[in-house]
Amino acid sequence: MHELKMKYQGKKMAPAFNAFHTFLYSPNETTHAGGTHVKGADDLKRTMNTVIMALVPILLFSMFNAGYQHFSAINGFPENFSVMEHFLTWDNFWIGIVKVLPLVVVSYGIGLIVEFIFAVIKGHEVEEGYLVTGMLVPLIVPVDTPLWMLAVAVVFGVVIGKEVFGGTGMNILNPALTIRAFLFFAYPTWMSGDKVWVHGAVDLAGGPDAISGETVLGFLAQNKEFQYSVSDMFFGFIPGSVGETSAFLCLLGGLFLIFSKIASWRIMVSAVIGSLVMGLVFNQVVELGWIGETSKFYGLMSFDFWKHLIVGGLAFGIVYMATDPVTGAQTNRGKWIYGFLIGFISVMIRVFNPAYPEGVFLAILLMNVFAPTIDHYVIRGNVNRRMKRLKNAVILPKDSDGKAEELKAETV
Amino acid sequence: MGLLTKKDAGLILDPLADNNPITIQVLGICSALAITAELEASVVMAISVIFVLGVGNVVISLMRNIIPSKIRIIVQLIVVATLVIIVDQVLKAFAYELSKTLGAFVGLIITNCIIMGRFEAFALANGPWKSFLDGIGNALGYGVILILVGFFRELLGSGTLFGVPVLGDPIEKTGLYATGYENNGFMIIPPAALIVVGIIIWVQRSRNPALVEEN
Numbered sequence: 001m002h003e004l005k006m007k008y009q010g011k012k013m014a015p016a017f018n019a020f021h022t023f024l025y026s027p028n029e030t031t032h033a034g035g036t037h038v039k040g041a042d043d044l045k046r047t048m049n050t051v052i053m054a055l056v057p058i059l060l061f062s063m064f065n066a067g068y069q070h071f072s073a074i075n076g077f078p079e080n081f082s083v084m085e086h087f088l089t090w091d092n093f094w095i096g097i098v099k100v101l102p103l104v105v106v107s108y109g110i111g112l113i114v115e116f117i118f119a120v121i122k123g124h125e126v127e128e129g130y131l132v133t134g135m136l137v138p139l140i141v142p143v144d145t146p147l148w149m150l151a152v153a154v155v156f157g158v159v160i161g162k163e164v165f166g167g168t169g170m171n172i173l174n175p176a177l178t179i180r181a182f183l184f185f186a187y188p189t190w191m192s193g194d195k196v197w198v199h200g201a202v203d204l205a206g207g208p209d210a211i212s213g214e215t216v217l218g219f220l221a222q223n224k225e226f227q228y229s230v231s232d233m234f235f236g237f238i239p240g241s242v243g244e245t246s247a248f249l250c251l252l253g254g255l256f257l258i259f260s261k262i263a264s265w266r267i268m269v270s271a272v273i274g275s276l277v278m279g280l281v282f283n284q285v286v287e288l289g290w291i292g293e294t295s296k297f298y299g300l301m302s303f304d305f306w307k308h309l310i311v312g313g314l315a316f317g318i319v320y321m322a323t324d325p326v327t328g329a330q331t332n333r334g335k336w337i338y339g340f341l342i343g344f345i346s347v348m349i350r351v352f353n354p355a356y357p358e359g360v361f362l363a364i365l366l367m368n369v370f371a372p373t374i375d376h377y378v379i380r381g382n383v384n385r386r387m388k389r390l391k392n393a394v395i396l397p398k399d400s401d402g403k404a405e406e407l408k409a410e411t412v
Numbered sequence: 413m414g415l416l417t418k419k420d421a422g423l424i425l426d427p428l429a430d431n432n433p434i435t436i437q438v439l440g441i442c443s444a445l446a447i448t449a450e451l452e453a454s455v456v457m458a459i460s461v462i463f464v465l466g467v468g469n470v471v472i473s474l475m476r477n478i479i480p481s482k483i484r485i486i487v488q489l490i491v492v493a494t495l496v497i498i499v500d501q502v503l504k505a506f507a508y509e510l511s512k513t514l515g516a517f518v519g520l521i522i523t524n525c526i527i528m529g530r531f532e533a534f535a536l537a538n539g540p541w542k543s544f545l546d547g548i549g550n551a552l553g554y555g556v557i558l559i560l561v562g563f564f565r566e567l568l569g570s571g572t573l574f575g576v577p578v579l580g581d582p583i584e585k586t587g588l589y590a591t592g593y594e595n596n597g598f599m600i601i602p603p604a605a606l607i608v609v610g611i612i613i614w615v616q617r618s619r620n621p622a623l624v625e626e627n
Contacts, residue, residue, distance in 0.1 A: 146592055148592065164610075164614070185597060185598040185601065186596040186597050187594055187596070187597060
């Protein structure tokens with residue numbers, strides 16, 4: 001491989017070849033002898049791989065959940081639910097393989113083709129940026145999303161969301177969320193409603209065997225009762241986008257990312273605080289009796305504030321999307337503001353737009369746009385504070401010019 | 413082009429490509445975003461602007477020596493407003509449905525930056541014939557982009573062209589829809605026009621690197 005690499009050096013397809021090469025082997029270049037070198041083990045590829053490791057449990061869980069939701073919707077939810085008997089079964093996993101795995105394959109396949117084409121056009125190395133995006137995308141779409149739609153959206157998201165800005169590290173918007181947003185606005189019938197969240201519901205709709213897979217937020221938006229318990233919601237045995245359902249696994253993934261210092265704990269903590277605050281405000285509004293039970297906001301507003309974190313995509317968004325180091329805020333103080341507003345706005349959109357209760361991706365995209373502004377003002381604030389300190393600082397006169405004696409004389 | 417000298421031809425042809433009002437001068441974007449969801453509306457809008465800008469440029473050019481420069485904007489506005497009202501009335505008389513879809517945007521031709529831009533930059537300093545050619549040229553350049561954007565948005569967003577279904581019936585699932593294809597709702601909403609215009613600019617600039625500004 002190393003010899004082949006030399007042979008192709010400088011050719012048009014060299015970037016594409018090099019990408020394969022460094023993916024399979026460690027590079028054969030060594031640093032030159034002169035001078036001192038600082039080497040970091042945590043290059044972009046390592047960072048990306050850590051995030052992917054944090055996503056693997058979620059992917060596996062979602063494959064089982066796809067089957068579990070499918071069969072439960074048809075046969076009714078099992079009584080005396082036990083994880084081994086009803087959840088971790090081959091039947092469930094098989095649905096996952098048939099429905100979830102193709103989403104992953106399409107997402108990676110199409111995305112990497114686009115990346116390779118752009119690397120060849122621009123003549124630089126293929127960037128690893130897509131590795132995480134490609135894994136995130138299948139986890140944030142409904143399970144029955146047609147594959148060609150996903151492919152179109154991936155092309156759009158990678159080209160418009162990332163490559164036009166100059167590729168990995170230059171993008172303003174999170175590419176995975178750009179893809180999600182494109183799908184939502186382009187094909188709303190496949191992205192919302194009560195049919196898309198469970199495999200098979202769309203095909204069976206209207207027939208005698210019609211099944212429904214309303215999400216928890218969907219039930220709440222219609223002021224309806226639902227049968228999911230708090231532990232169902234926390235561990236993720238509920239319908240929803242492929243990988244977003246399990247707040248428990250998101251929590252584990254989040255802790256893993258914090259301890260490996262890949263993701264910012266400030267963003268995660270402040271986003272949680274932000275959503276709790278907004279939830280509390282709405283709870284208080286209900287408590288004070290400002291809105292009646294007939295209000296269309298009642299269901300979502302009276303929903304216990306902390307439960308917002310365990311339904312829908314909020315936990316997933318906070319852990320894996322908001323913490324994207326490229327599109328998020330960079331300064332520490334900025335991260336607090338950025339995260340807080342993500343949580344705050346997410347819950348606000350949830351409650352005030354019952355037609356579309358999942359506001360997390362919109363909130364994060366919005367804050368992506370504002371992140372540079374937040375950073376700018378944080379830095380300006382810091383500069384101003386220092387300027388002020390400088391102005392107020394007393395510059396003691398030196399002994400040599402005789403003024404020191406005068407000063408001492410005065411103070412005494 | 414026996415009628416036109418080479419320079420005159422340039423007045424018409426330049427704005428079509430390398431000096432296009434929308435993609436190069438980035439003028440008149442607002443209406444390009446608002447009315448290009450349907451091809452028919454784009455075509456009508458293009459024709460209206462060709463009329464208003466062609467005639468308006470001639471009128472301003474004829475009056476250019478007697479307009480006091482302090483109130484020239486007011487004079488220009490009166491000329492555009494008159495022409496736009498004529499267009500509006502004609503549309504209401506002969507294409508009422510269409511004038512309803514175009515709605516306020518016919519009236520808003522008055523504020524179209526291209527028109528005031530050409531009055532200020534060209535008609536005030538050139539003779540009527542040249543001004544006429546310049547007006548037609550710029551309006552054509554505007555129209556070409558409008559029709560291009562309208563074509564893609566209507567085809568991808570509604571599966572029709574001029575209201576005629578070309579990809580099959582989305583409800584009966586015939587034609588392309590039988591394979592599972594669906595209309596792209598994103599193309600209907602105005603932000604899509606911004607992205608389509610952006611892609612056109614991108615293509616144009618990568619074909620002609622001279623257009624890319626130095627940073």
